[in-house]
Amino acid sequence: xxxxxxxxxxxxxxxxxxxxxxxxxxxxxxxxxxxxxxxxxxxxxxxxxxxxxxxxxxxxxxxxxxxxxxxxxxxxxxxxxxxxxxxxxxxxxxxxxxxxxxxxxxxxxxxxxxxxxxxxxxxxxxxxxxxxxxxxxxxxxxxxxxxxxxxxxxxxxxxxxxxxxxxxxxxxxxxxxxxxxxxxxxxxxxxxxxxxxxxxxxxxxxxxxxxxxxxxxxxxxxxxxxxxxxxxxxxxxxxxxxxxxxxxxxxxxxxxxxxxxxxxxxxxxxxxxxxxxxxxxxxxxxxxxxxxxxxxxxxxxxxxxxxxxxxxxxxxxxxxxxxxxxxxxxxxxxxxxxxxxxxxxxxxxxxxxxxxxxxxxxxxxxxxxxxxxxxxxxxxxxxxxxxxxxxxxxxxxxxxxxxxxxxxxxxxxxxxxxxxxxxxxxxxxxxxxxxxxxxxxxxxxxxx
Amino acid sequence: xxxxxxxxxxxxxxxxxxxxxxxxxxxxxxxxxxxxxxxxxxxxxxxxxxxxxxxxxxxxxxxxxxxxxxxxxxxxxxxxxxxxxxxxxxxxxxxxxxxxxxxxxxxxxxxxxxxxxxxxxxxxxxxxxxxxxxxxxxxxxxxxxxxxxxxxxxxxxxxxxxxxxxxxxxxxxxxxxxxxxxxxxxxxxxxxxxxxxxxxxxxxxxxxxxxxxxxxxxxxxxxxxxxxxxxxxxxxxxxxxxxxxxxxxxxxxxxxxxxxxxxxxxxxxxxxxxxxxxxxxxxxxxxxxxxxxxxxxxxxxxxxxxxxxxxxxxxxxxxxxxxxxxxxxxxxxxxxxxxxxxxxxxxxxxxxxxxxxxxxxxxxxxxxxxxxxx
Numbered sequence: 001x002x003x004x005x006x007x008x009x010x011x012x013x014x015x016x017x018x019x020x021x022x023x024x025x026x027x028x029x030x031x032x033x034x035x036x037x038x039x040x041x042x043x044x045x046x047x048x049x050x051x052x053x054x055x056x057x058x059x060x061x062x063x064x065x066x067x068x069x070x071x072x073x074x075x076x077x078x079x080x081x082x083x084x085x086x087x088x089x090x091x092x093x094x095x096x097x098x099x100x101x102x103x104x105x106x107x108x109x110x111x112x113x114x115x116x117x118x119x120x121x122x123x124x125x126x127x128x129x130x131x132x133x134x135x136x137x138x139x140x141x142x143x144x145x146x147x148x149x150x151x152x153x154x155x156x157x158x159x160x161x162x163x164x165x166x167x168x169x170x171x172x173x174x175x176x177x178x179x180x181x182x183x184x185x186x187x188x189x190x191x192x193x194x195x196x197x198x199x200x201x202x203x204x205x206x207x208x209x210x211x212x213x214x215x216x217x218x219x220x221x222x223x224x225x226x227x228x229x230x231x232x233x234x235x236x237x238x239x240x241x242x243x244x245x246x247x248x249x250x251x252x253x254x255x256x257x258x259x260x261x262x263x264x265x266x267x268x269x270x271x272x273x274x275x276x277x278x279x280x281x282x283x284x285x286x287x288x289x290x291x292x293x294x295x296x297x298x299x300x301x302x303x304x305x306x307x308x309x310x311x312x313x314x315x316x317x318x319x320x321x322x323x324x325x326x327x328x329x330x331x332x333x334x335x336x337x338x339x340x341x342x343x344x345x346x347x348x349x350x351x352x353x354x355x356x357x358x359x360x361x362x363x364x365x366x367x368x369x370x371x372x373x374x375x376x377x378x379x380x381x382x383x384x385x386x387x388x389x390x391x392x393x394x395x396x397x398x399x400x401x402x403x404x405x406x407x408x409x410x411x412x413x414x415x416x417x418x419x420x421x422x423x424x425x426x427x428x429x430x431x432x433x434x435x436x437x438x439x440x441x442x443x444x445x446x447x448x
Numbered sequence: 449x450x451x452x453x454x455x456x457x458x459x460x461x462x463x464x465x466x467x468x469x470x471x472x473x474x475x476x477x478x479x480x481x482x483x484x485x486x487x488x489x490x491x492x493x494x495x496x497x498x499x500x501x502x503x504x505x506x507x508x509x510x511x512x513x514x515x516x517x518x519x520x521x522x523x524x525x526x527x528x529x530x531x532x533x534x535x536x537x538x539x540x541x542x543x544x545x546x547x548x549x550x551x552x553x554x555x556x557x558x559x560x561x562x563x564x565x566x567x568x569x570x571x572x573x574x575x576x577x578x579x580x581x582x583x584x585x586x587x588x589x590x591x592x593x594x595x596x597x598x599x600x601x602x603x604x605x606x607x608x609x610x611x612x613x614x615x616x617x618x619x620x621x622x623x624x625x626x627x628x629x630x631x632x633x634x635x636x637x638x639x640x641x642x643x644x645x646x647x648x649x650x651x652x653x654x655x656x657x658x659x660x661x662x663x664x665x666x667x668x669x670x671x672x673x674x675x676x677x678x679x680x681x682x683x684x685x686x687x688x689x690x691x692x693x694x695x696x697x698x699x700x701x702x703x704x705x706x707x708x709x710x711x712x713x714x715x716x717x718x719x720x721x722x723x724x725x726x727x728x729x730x731x732x733x734x735x736x737x738x739x740x741x742x743x744x745x746x747x748x749x750x751x752x753x754x755x756x757x758x759x760x761x762x763x764x765x766x767x768x769x770x771x772x773x774x775x776x777x778x779x780x781x782x783x784x785x786x787x788x789x790x791x792x793x794x795x796x797x798x799x800x801x802x803x804x805x806x807x808x809x810x811x812x813x814x815x816x817x818x819x820x821x822x
Contacts, residue, residue: 019684048671049667049668049669049670049671050667052666052667054513056676057676065673065675065684065685068671069671070666070667070671070672070673071672071673071674071675072513072516072666072673072674072675073674073675073676073677074509074512074513074539074674074676075509075535075536075539075676078505078506078509078536080509081501081505081506081508081509081510081513082509082510082512082513083513084506084509084510084513085473085509085510085511085512085513085514085517086513086514086516086517086666086667088471088497088499088510088514089471089497089513089514089517089518089519089666090517090518090665090666090667092667093517093666093667109502109503109506110502110506110509112502113501113502113506244497247492247497248492251492255492255493258489258493261449261452263449263450263451263452264450264451264452264453264626265450265451293453293624296453296624296626297453300451300453300626304626305625305626306453306624306625306626307623307624307625307626308453308623308624308625309619309623310622310623311563312563313563314478314562314563332625333733333734333736333737334733334734334737334809334811334812335619335623335625335730335733335809336808336809336811338811338812338813
């Protein structure tokens with residue numbers, strides 16, 4: 001297509017009559033909303049391929065297919081999520097969501113969050129105070145005392161101020177209108193032009209249910225708004241960066257901190273001839289998991305295969321923390337440890353959690369425990385060590401390093417130097433310095 | 449990159465990026481949260497967008513729409529989140545949306561045990577949504593397979609224009625293993641089949657029921673349409689029973705007819721074996737140990753490990769059943785996949801389930817004992 005032809009293209013409508021007239025009841029406000037949206041699009045002369053009308057369930061959700069633009073019709077109350085997905089995927093698109101007051105109820109969280117995030121979609125609400133499609137049930141905007149199929153004695157619930165809610169959630173552009181506003185199309189065009197999130201709440205009549213049941217006519221709409229002490233017109237106009245723009249800026253500003261990964265190559269030897277299971281039981285906050293990982297990485301530096309399976313409660317800094325590490329010269333299948341070779345107990349929390357297992361340990365297992373702990377009867381060979389005391393002199397958070405270093409020195413599975421090397425490679429310099437000291441101190445405790 | 453010590457969740461994120469994923473939305477949930485963390489770091493580095501949504505419903509909504517706008521998308525959650533995904537999964541199936549859904553299964557029902565593993569969502573995944581269309585689901589057993597099968601899940605999603613599930617488990621997601629991801633052989637990346645610029649676009653065009661329609665992105669070369677309502681090939685609402693039936697048949701046929709192509713299994717058959725263990729996921733590793741020990745005692749026993757759970761790899765399962773008199777099915781649930789094996793087992797073949805749901809792994813010893821191998 002040549003440039004001159006493009007310039008000559010002028011869209012006179014964005015609607016099609018291919019599938020017949022609009023499906024709404026006579027006098028229904030949705031007619032005015034849809035026609036105004038068409039006029040707004042004509043005013044803006046947008047490429048229909050770059051416009052998406054997004055709807056969900058409810059009478060107004062029937063309208064997307066009458067447009068010649070792209071159309072996305074999704075689940076009840078979720079149109080905002082699809083609109084956001086489209087806009088995040090292709091920020092250059094104009095994405096317009098048509099939604100009812102019912103959809104604003106079921107999808108209330110999406111309204112709050114799109115406003116808060118400032119994703120640049122336009123939300124037009126056809127607000128007619130009830131569910132027209134399913135038989136006139138009450139919605140989140142039904143006035144108190146309003147009669148609907150589900151409020152036969154009058155609504156005892158209070159109505160939600162959609163605009164007020166959007167403003168409170170941080171929406172950058174909010175406007176309350178009625179279906180009878182002469183400038184509705186112009187207002188819609190302004191809403192669509194906003195780079196950030198824009199919401200237009202259009203109060204209207206449902207001529208099938210709400211209006212006849214409650215004798216609500218044109219003149220009563222403005223009265224109703226006034227009776228709530230609410231305003232019509234522009235309620236928020238506070239532009240701020242649109243989400244995708246902000247997202248990219250934040251990434252560009254922060255990307256320099258991205259850490260590159262280091263591969264683990266064999267640097268040390270080992271004496272492991274068969275699959276060997278090590279359990280370390282301590283308290284959450286004692287760095288059990290991360291230290292077990294360093295131990296496993298050290299075994300890999302020594303040419304071994306490793307797995308690590310953890311056991312911990314949902315809380316983070318309290319309760320037990322157990323790690324099961326398997327090291328092996330060959331591929332490891334079963335990742336739990338059926339019969340541990342070495343069992344380390346560092347704290348009371350760990351002991352409490354591991355007690356039944358400790359009681360069942362075989363004589364082939366060595367149980368290493370902090371000297372402060374009262375151990376149950378066990379067949380395992382018991383070695384008691386002043387781990388907590390030793391760690392306290394360096395840093396109490398290094399107790400797991402102290403403990404695993406003792407066991408390495410005692411068993412000779414692989415060199416303590418490999419453990420120190422893993423610490424230096426994978427931990428931040430400051431912490432590594434402390435932990436290398438802890439590994440040296442732990443190794444000295446070994447009885448041999 | 450070389451050898452690393454990685455958890456399954458990181459391998460999933462890396463497999464996803466290897467498949468050129470450029471959109472992710474998810475909501476925090478133990479034990480899947482670290483996938484969200486990895487993706488929020490990795491996706492923008494590849495020029496894409498990753499977002500923590502307000503809930504699981506929004507995660508799915510964002511992903512479905514982004515996929516239809518041309519992105520390669522993934523989301524990840526665990527059992528409670530999958531429950532909330534359910535309605536949108538139906539939408540994705542009906543709209544023929546390519547996407548990958550990761551489930552790091554945990555002990556359920558409901559909140560269950562957040563930090564404990566289970567594989568209780570196997571049949572739930574098959575029948576995940578109203579309408580009951582077939583699904584594709586892959587089940588990794590190791591950290592390496594978490595990487596490989598996530599990558600393959602993207603290929604299947606593109607090839608069949610459908611959501612594809614990666615059914616992992618806390619026991620893989622947050623268990624670490626020594627692994628070299630670069631050493632894993634991967635098939636070439638499947639590109640999305642697109643409608644040519646000058647061709648007319650029907651969102652659901654097919655001649656044969658099994659044909660997978662070519663796509664055009666929202667915002668691309670054509671006017672695109674998508675709908676949650678029963679529709680025809682143009683994605684316009686229809687109420688004609690014959691058209692509705694044709695579409696339903698199409699959604700099912702394109703997956704059912706490809707069952708053999710989608711089937712991924714690992715066979716370890718022994719001549720003269722009359723016992724077979726059929727397993728999948730983390731418990732297949734217990735099964736492998738049980739088989740090894742039984743053979744060491746002189747028993748003849750075969751193993752079939754399923755990496756594809758849905759559609760059921762029937763051909764592979766039936767052929768593994770040749771000459772078999774007893775089949776042991778160990779699972780981290782109360783016998784969900786055993787139902788499929790019982791359906792396929794010839795008369796007179798005993799199917800023995802070894803299942804539990806108490807947050808601990810089914811051990812090799814339990815398979816040996818309950819399976820009658822000792």
